[in-house]
Amino acid sequence: xxxxxLPNAPRPGADARAPVRFLPxxxxxxxxxxxxxxxxxxxxxxxxxxxNGMRATFLVDGQVTGVWKLHLGKASATxxxxxxxxxxxxxxxxxxxxxxxxxEFAAPGxxxxxRRGTATLVDDAVTGEESDRQ
Numbered sequence: 803x804x805x806x807x808l809p810n811a812p813r814p815g816a817d818a819r820a821p822v823r824f825l826p827x828x829x830x831x832x833x834x835x836x837x838x839x840x841x842x843x844x845x846x847x848x849x850x851x852x853x854n855g856m857r858a859t860f861l862v863d864g865q866v867t868g869v870w871k872l873h874l875g876k877a878s879a880t881x882x883x884x885x886x887x888x889x890x891x892x893x894x895x896x897x898x899x900x901x902x903x904x905x906e907f908a909a910p911g912x913x914x915x916x917r918r919g920t921a922t923l924v925d926d927a928v929t930g931e932e933s934d935r936q
Contacts, residue, residue, distance in 0.1 A: 820864035822893075822900040827858045832866070842866040846886055860900075862893050870901075872908055879909035882917045 825831060832838055833856060842850065842859075846866045850857050857869040860883065868885035881901045889897060898916060905914040 820861065822896040823861045824870055824900060824904050825859045825861065828856050829859070832856060832859065840864075849886060860897065862889070862897065867893075872904070874909055875912075878913040878915065879905050880915040880917055881905050882919070884919060 831841060832850065838847065841861065841864060843866070850859055850866060850869060858871065859866045860868050860870050862868075867887065867889070868883055870881060870883045873880040873882065881904060883897065883901065885897075901916045902914065905912075905916070
């Protein structure tokens with residue numbers, strides 16, 4: 803396949819980290835490529851692909867690092883994340899920032915909560931306080 807590139811386009815350095823991204827269920831990145839090993843390990847693939855579907859995932863530095871689920875209420879929204887490995891402090895902060903952006907998009911004006919399993923990562927945006935960061 804022939805690929806085209808813009809020779810004078812700005813490029814990030816080779817050591818630049820890819821930003822955190824939340825992918826929906828059945829995202830094309832994981833659903834339509836024969837070789838997905840560039841973005842998902844075999845171990846993670848087994849946790850993402852279910853008998854009848856594909857869970858929503860999040861990427862850290864371009865790699866599937868966990869799954870997420872959005873719970874919408876009448877006046878609140880909770881983003882629950884389940885990382886497949888411990889996140890560094892920097893990675894946690896990046897996931898929290900992108901997760902907050904997702905909550906603001908999905909439920910503008912609602913009370914927002916970001917959780918890892920049953921442990922709160924970031925308390926309601928109104929308080930601005932942090933809690934359990936495991």
